[in-house]
Amino acid sequence: MQEAYVNINSIPTHIFTWGRWIEETISEKEIVICITGNPGLPGFYTEFAGTLQKELGDLPVWVIGHAGHDDPPEASIREVPQLSGNEELFNLDGQIRHKIAFIEKYVPSDVKIHLIGHSIGAWMILQLLENERIRSRIQKCYLLFPTVERMMESPNGWVFTKVAMPLYSVFGYIFFSFFNFLPVWLRLILIQIYFLIFSIPRQFLGTALKYSKPSVAEKVVFLADDEMARVRGIQREIVEHNLDLLKFYYGTTDGWVPISYYDQLKKDYPKVDAQLDTKKIAHAFVLRHSQPMAVIVRDMIQQHRRG
Numbered sequence: 001m002q003e004a005y006v007n008i009n010s011i012p013t014h015i016f017t018w019g020r021w022i023e024e025t026i027s028e029k030e031i032v033i034c035i036t037g038n039p040g041l042p043g044f045y046t047e048f049a050g051t052l053q054k055e056l057g058d059l060p061v062w063v064i065g066h067a068g069h070d071d072p073p074e075a076s077i078r079e080v081p082q083l084s085g086n087e088e089l090f091n092l093d094g095q096i097r098h099k100i101a102f103i104e105k106y107v108p109s110d111v112k113i114h115l116i117g118h119s120i121g122a123w124m125i126l127q128l129l130e131n132e133r134i135r136s137r138i139q140k141c142y143l144l145f146p147t148v149e150r151m152m153e154s155p156n157g158w159v160f161t162k163v164a165m166p167l168y169s170v171f172g173y174i175f176f177s178f179f180n181f182l183p184v185w186l187r188l189i190l191i192q193i194y195f196l197i198f199s200i201p202r203q204f205l206g207t208a209l210k211y212s213k214p215s216v217a218e219k220v221v222f223l224a225d226d227e228m229a230r231v232r233g234i235q236r237e238i239v240e241h242n243l244d245l246l247k248f249y250y251g252t253t254d255g256w257v258p259i260s261y262y263d264q265l266k267k268d269y270p271k272v273d274a275q276l277d278t279k280k281i282a283h284a285f286v287l288r289h290s291q292p293m294a295v296i297v298r299d300m301i302q303q304h305r306r307g
Contacts, residue, residue, distance in 0.1 A: 001050060005072040009101050011089060012078040014070040016042050018053035019060035022106040029306055030112045030139060032061040035099060037119030037145075037284075038227065039220040040066025043207030044286045045118075051294035056301060059114070066090075067098045068219040070210055083218050090219050091226045092120075096127045103134055112139035114301050119256065119283065120227055122146030122248075126238045129245065140304040141242075142297060144249045145283045147256050149234035151227055156255035161228055168221055176214040187212065200287050239269065247300055248274035254283045 002021045005012040015022060020031075034049055036042055042065040053061040068090045072078050081089060088094050107113060115138055117125040122143035128134045129141070151157045179187060191208050195201070210216060239246065250262040265274055281289040 001046065005076065005078060007078065008105070009067065009089070009094075009098050010081075011067045011098065012072045012076070012080055013067060013098070013102070014042050014065055014072075016046060016049060016063045017060060018050055018062075019058075022062060026060065026108055026111050028059060028111070030059055030114060031107060032056070032059050032114045032116065032301065033103070033107075034061070034063045034116040034118070035121035035124055036063065036065045037121055037147075038066065038069075038223050039211055039216075040069040040095075040121075040223075041207050041211055041216075042070065043210070044204060045290075047203070048286050048290035048294050051291050052297055055294055055298040059301070064099065064102055066095050066219075066223065069216055069223075071213060071216055080215070082215070083222060087222070090222055092124070092127075092223070092230055095223065096124055099124060099128060100131060100134060103128075103137070107137065109137065111137070112306055113137050114139050114142070114304070116142045116144065116297065117146070118144045118286075119147050120223075120231070123148045123227075123231055126235055126242075129238060129242050135242075135245075138245055139306065140247060140301070141245050142247045142249065142300050144293070144297070145251050145254055145257055145285070146248055147227070147231060149231065149261060151231040151256065152229075154256050154258060154261075157228060159255075160224065165221070165225060172217065172221065173214060176212060176217045179212055180214060184209075204287065234265070234268075236268075239272075243269065243272060246273060247304075248272065249277065249296070249300075250274065251277045251281060251283055253280055256283050 001018055003016045005014055020026060034045060036045055042063040045063045049061045049063045068080050071080050083090060115125055125141050126148060152161055187209060188205060191205055250257060252259060262274060262276055265272055279292055281293055285293045
């Protein structure tokens with residue numbers, strides 16, 4: 001595994017790779033790129049992507065998070081712009097431009113991409129397919145637990161808009177500022193207690209500590225709020241035009257994407273390649289189900305390799 005912060009659209013962006021670094025010459029004909037969900041900290045995806053690359057063996061796997069969701073170390077000379085006055089860099093449109101810039105800079109035009117999108121990353125992939133320069137490079141898209149429609153109407157969307165967002169508007173900045181005022185050792189103990197209660201592996205402690213920074217948390221919430229406003233009905237023209245490139249994977253215990261969304265998709269597009277999970281894997285699969293999900297995605301990719 002290799003990792004570094006690289007400038008994409010003038011924003012320091014944390015990139016993780018397995019098999020080949022982004023600046024190395026790519027000799028393979030295909031590559032796997034994973035676009036994260038929200039929060040878009042790629043550190044949450046290390047077990048999933050590492051397992052996937054090991055299972056595939058011969059394909060590089062890269063993970064890119066979202067602009068502004070993972071600040072570089074304090075000693076770094078690179079700084080992420082603040083949210084205020086730079087909203088266009090961190091909303092959905094800004095994140096899509098961010099992914100286009102990354103692909104165009106680091107992926108040679110003759111290399112085909114297996115593009116994985118988790119949660120809101122799946123919606124971003126649909127927008128990327130509207131860009132013909134990107135679409136022509138795609139081998140297949142794998143939309144995992146895809147928040148591509150009616151986010152606000154989902155059970156978790158209702159909780160976010162009616163409960164979480166109002167609370168954050170009043171107490172959020174105060175809470176995260178106070179939390180980061182605490183000594184690091186105390187913050188880590190509090191995060192460990194949270195992890196213990198919710199059975200989250202300790203390996204994500206460092207990433208969770210980054211997530212708790214006020215400058216990161218506000219951008220995560222800002223993007224989520226934009227998602228609620230923008231992700232409404234499914235984008236029929238995009239789906240219809242790209243059915244041959246799309247593979248959907250839905251959960252059965254997903255508060256963001258209820259099974260009824262899967263049923264409606266299958267009804268509206270009888271020929272769609274959509275699969276319903278049988279292992280009770282959670283929406284946030286990277287926290288507890290990275291390895292079984294990596295095996296599932298490996299099988300998907302193997303079915304769609306270039307001949």
